[in-house]
Amino acid sequence: MINKRVLNPAEAVADIADGSSIMIGGFGEAGSPIELIHALIDQGASDLTVISNNTGSGEVGLAALLKERRVTKVICSFPKTLNSTVFPELYREGFTELELVPQGTLAERIRAGGAGVPAFYTPTAVGTPLAEGKEFREFNGRGYLLEHGLTADYSLIKGLTADSHGNLLYNKTARNFAPIMAMAADVTIVQAASVLEPGEIDPEIVVTPGIFVDRVVEVADPAYESELIAAGVSYP
Amino acid sequence: MTQQTQVTGWTREEMAQRLAQDIANGSYVNLGIGIPELVAKFVPEGRTFIYHTENGLLGMGPSPAEGEADPELINAGKRHVTANPGSAYFHHADSFAMIRGGHLDLSVLGAMQIAQNGDLANWSTGKPGAIPAVGGAMDLVAGVKQVFVMTQHCTKTGDPKLVESCSYPLTGRGVVDRVYTNLAVIDVTPDGFQVVELCPGVEFETVQELTGAPLRPASE
Numbered sequence: 001m002i003n004k005r006v007l008n009p010a011e012a013v014a015d016i017a018d019g020s021s022i023m024i025g026g027f028g029e030a031g032s033p034i035e036l037i038h039a040l041i042d043q044g045a046s047d048l049t050v051i052s053n054n055t056g057s058g059e060v061g062l063a064a065l066l067k068e069r070r071v072t073k074v075i076c077s078f079p080k081t082l083n084s085t086v087f088p089e090l091y092r093e094g095f096t097e098l099e100l101v102p103q104g105t106l107a108e109r110i111r112a113g114g115a116g117v118p119a120f121y122t123p124t125a126v127g128t129p130l131a132e133g134k135e136f137r138e139f140n141g142r143g144y145l146l147e148h149g150l151t152a153d154y155s156l157i158k159g160l161t162a163d164s165h166g167n168l169l170y171n172k173t174a175r176n177f178a179p180i181m182a183m184a185a186d187v188t189i190v191q192a193a194s195v196l197e198p199g200e201i202d203p204e205i206v207v208t209p210g211i212f213v214d215r216v217v218e219v220a221d222p223a224y225e226s227e228l229i230a231a232g233v234s235y236p
Numbered sequence: 237m238t239q240q241t242q243v244t245g246w247t248r249e250e251m252a253q254r255l256a257q258d259i260a261n262g263s264y265v266n267l268g269i270g271i272p273e274l275v276a277k278f279v280p281e282g283r284t285f286i287y288h289t290e291n292g293l294l295g296m297g298p299s300p301a302e303g304e305a306d307p308e309l310i311n312a313g314k315r316h317v318t319a320n321p322g323s324a325y326f327h328h329a330d331s332f333a334m335i336r337g338g339h340l341d342l343s344v345l346g347a348m349q350i351a352q353n354g355d356l357a358n359w360s361t362g363k364p365g366a367i368p369a370v371g372g373a374m375d376l377v378a379g380v381k382q383v384f385v386m387t388q389h390c391t392k393t394g395d396p397k398l399v400e401s402c403s404y405p406l407t408g409r410g411v412v413d414r415v416y417t418n419l420a421v422i423d424v425t426p427d428g429f430q431v432v433e434l435c436p437g438v439e440f441e442t443v444q445e446l447t448g449a450p451l452r453p454a455s456e
Contacts (some may be wrong), residue, residue: 027291027328028314029307053328078367081314088367100368102377103290104332110330123378124336127409129360130370170323173292174308179327207327224307 003217004166005195009039012189012217023053023110023150023159023181025063028081029225031157031174033191034061036217038235040156046070051110051152053103055087058229063087064236071096075150077103082183083229085109096155102130105147107180112149114183114212119148131210155185159208162192163199166213167206175207182212191211191219243294243442245389245418245435246266253278254433255386255416257342263341264288264334266376267392269313272386273342288340289337290372295323304399324417335372336379343380345373347387347404352428354412357404370407374406389446396448398422398429419443428450 006012010019013036016022022040026032040084041064048071055074056063063086065071074131079087090096101109101122112120125131135146157178160171168190170178195218228235243290252274255455259265261283266280267273276298279285287296289311296311305316319325334340334350349357359370377383390396398415414432415422420443421432429447431454436441444451 028310029240029289030310030314031308076367078371080367091367091429092365101327102370102374103372104336104379106327107332108336122336124375125408127355128374128406129362130374139260144403170325172309173289175325175327176292177328182327226307234426 004210004213005163005164006217009035009191009217009219010042012036012191012215013039013043013156016040016043018045020154021044021051021152023066023152023155023177023185024050025155025176025178025181026062027053027173027176029057029091031141031158031170031176031178032061033156034223034225035064035219036156036189036191037061038136039102039236041065041068041070042192047072049073051075051076053106054081055084055224057081059234059236061155061225062118064234066090066096067131069095074099074100075099075101075106077101077106077151080141091229100130107177109147109150110180113151114180116194117149117203119146122147125186150184152185153187155188157182157190158187159190159192161196161201162190162216163192163196163201164216165171165192165198166210166216167201168192168208168213169205170200170207179208182208184214187214188212189215189217191217191222193220194224200216237281243419243438247418247437248274249415250276251386251418254421255384256280258384258414259283259285259342262286264294264336264339265342265344266340266380268343268345268373270346271314272346275344275386277296288331288334289317290335292326292328293317293319293323294326294329294334295320301333301352332372332375335375338379338381340380341383342384344384344386345376345396347385348404350385350398350400350415350424351402352400352424354410354424355402356383356407356412356414357402357408373407373447377411382413383411385412385415387415387417388444394447399448418448422451
């Protein structure tokens with residue numbers, strides 16, 4: 001019998017070691033797996049590389065993980081979200097390194113990593129500063145850059161509905177990077193508002209098939225960054 | 237160039253309205269964060285545009301009514317939006333396949349500088365200490381069929397934004413098709429900037445004076 005359920009967020013992230021690379025889903029607060037990130041803060045792993053579109057807001061979720069000085073590198077497209085003060089300080093201080101990647105290239109690098117494609121050519125960023133050091137090649141008279149697929153040790157993502165096989169559905173634009181991050185990590189850890197029995201999700205509408213998911217934890221009433229910030233919360 | 241000529245021209249709303257007239261019925265459109273978002277308020281009678289937001293929604297609608305916002309239904313600017321009937325949600329790789337694969341008809345973006353060969357700079361001043369952030373702008377200009385820029389003609393300090401060559405870091409090379417400013421509508425052509433239309437009451441010479449590269453007058 002397959003059962004990928006784990007009891008709570010702490011158990012879900014317990015084995016993440018220092019120096020791990022972690023993909024974290026979310027675009028702004030939509031899809032940010034706050035409870036898993038907070039469990040990771042409590043767990044204590046450090047020297048992490050985080051792959052995520054943004055760098056969090058306020059002092060909760062991803063921004064709180066950064067503030068605790070657990071992250072030495074971020075791979076990211078837009079580290080300047082509203083209320084994002086933590087990352088700029090760590091970046092200027094030189095504690096956290098930034099690899100800036102155009103958003104579509106970031107997505108395709110993750111997709112490729114999860115699909116067993118080591119590298120690909122893209123027209124994005126040709127002729128810009130982000131092309132520096134990258135192999136350039138022409139196809140049919142147009143220039144392209146070689147970009148490498150991205151994989152990670154773990155991914156932390158947020159679903160709306162899961163089953164115990166790891167099949168997933170998402171809520172609206174909270175889907176964003178989650179389905180491709182689930183594919184690209186050795187161990188994919190999901191928090192979902194409800195975890196059902198096999199057969200309770202129609203196979204025709206599954207968004208992420210369970211093969212890409214390793215652990216599922218039910219977080220029935222997940223917090224949102226904006227609500228925590230409005231309530232004056234600073235984690236831990 | 238340094239002389240402040242007192243012309244205001246079109247308001248931002250009038251610029252958006254003028255731009256919207258050039259979008260064909262049924263177009264798939266990505267509106268950049270900021271001024272370009274105003275275009276959605278001026279859809280001409282009888283036309284429907286379908287809005288793409290790169291964080292995973294095709295068929296984006298207006299802001300929700302008070303109290304009906306879902307924190308997980310947002311646009312690329314991270315503002316609350318709605319989903320129109322007939323919408324679709326998708327993940328980021330599919331979203332940028334729509335962009336990079338040439339499936340979108342139009343991208344409307346803001347700009348810091350536009351060069352006469354269509355180079356665009358709109359993501360970084362390149363100043364030391366600034367936090368670099370690029371988002372999806374480089375993907376949009378590389379992949380979408382047509383790129384319109386909507387911007388004030390000059391910077392707040394009066395410097396031209398339309399220039400011979402960009403001094404800021406580029407977003408893309410030779411990517412801009414048309415520029416809508418408060419003073420004029422200007423095409424980027426193989427021969428440089430070509431005025432398509434002047435804001436009523438604004439003289440060609442005035443626009444030329446406020447532009448950092450040669451303009452060709454609108455041909456009748």
